[in-house]
Amino acid sequence: MKTNREVVELVKKLTEEQNMSMSELSRRVGIAKSAISRYFNGTRELPLNKIGDFASVLHTTPDYLLGIEYEPPTPQGLKIPVLGTVAAGIPISAVEDILDYEEVPQSWESQGEFFALKIKGDSMEPKIDDGDVVIVRQQSDANSGDTVIALVNGDDATCKKLQKTENGIMLVSTNPNYLPMFFTNEEIVTKPVVILGKVVELRSKF
CATH class of the missing domain: 2.10.109.10 (Umud Fragment, subunit A)
Structure with missing residues (x-):
């Protein structure tokens, strides 16, 4: 599982890849731009209860942002x-x-x-x-x-x-x-x- 800093870096990366401005990200997620800025510069941690909102806006999953990997079920013979x-x-x-x-x-x-x-x-x-x-x-x-x-x-x-x-x-x-x-x-x-x-x-x- 990723650290909070690693999660934020991934959010920043996906935001840039999707050519989304911080203002647009703020509007879609419903969080003040100033708060997102503090997440991005590391002066405040991104709340875990907001991960789902960021994942939805960035077209991914909370598990992907958090770095949670599941072992695929072993097929039964x-x-x-x-x-x-x-x-x-x-x-x-x-x-x-x-x-x-x-x-x-x-x-x-x-x-x-x-x-x-x-x-x-x-x-x-x-x-x-x-x-x-x-x-x-x-x-x-x-x-x-x-x-x-x-x-x-x-x-x-x-x-x-x-x-x-x-x-x-x-x-x-x-x-x-x-x-x-x-x-x-x-x-x-x-x-x-x-x-x-x-x-x-x-x-x-x-």
Whole structure:
């Protein structure tokens, strides 16, 4: 917060910038010109109860004149559940196997529904390790090259790279010890193979 002298100097500066004479300032604020002169030369302090009048006339705010700064409120993020398993036929929102919660930006709220999944196994090493958490946007399709969460034959959800072909799709591990899983267009329907969402962020655990 500014001292009285600093407030007066700011009032003087704004008055000059707005090409306002002391007489005009006196008339608009409703204070005698002689009193304003004493404020300006430092022989009298500017009363705090007059700050609002000066602020209004000078097209600013009392807080600005006084140098009061407020910390902007910290935006609250969205809490999304970290799931351990996802079973076939159960909507994500109904899964009760919640291990924890992760926070994502509030701005994501307009981009769809999100959940997090704790990774099991080493098939996506070296980038994604056992125990890491991935943030997933729920969607039933994705592009080739996307990392997705998929359900195969009703088993637990698996994290893989998606590759599309004319005849079907491949779910590819980044760990070379695991062979790609290929599914024909027919198998996608009959097994079934269901994409639950696209991985949009990795949160490694140390």
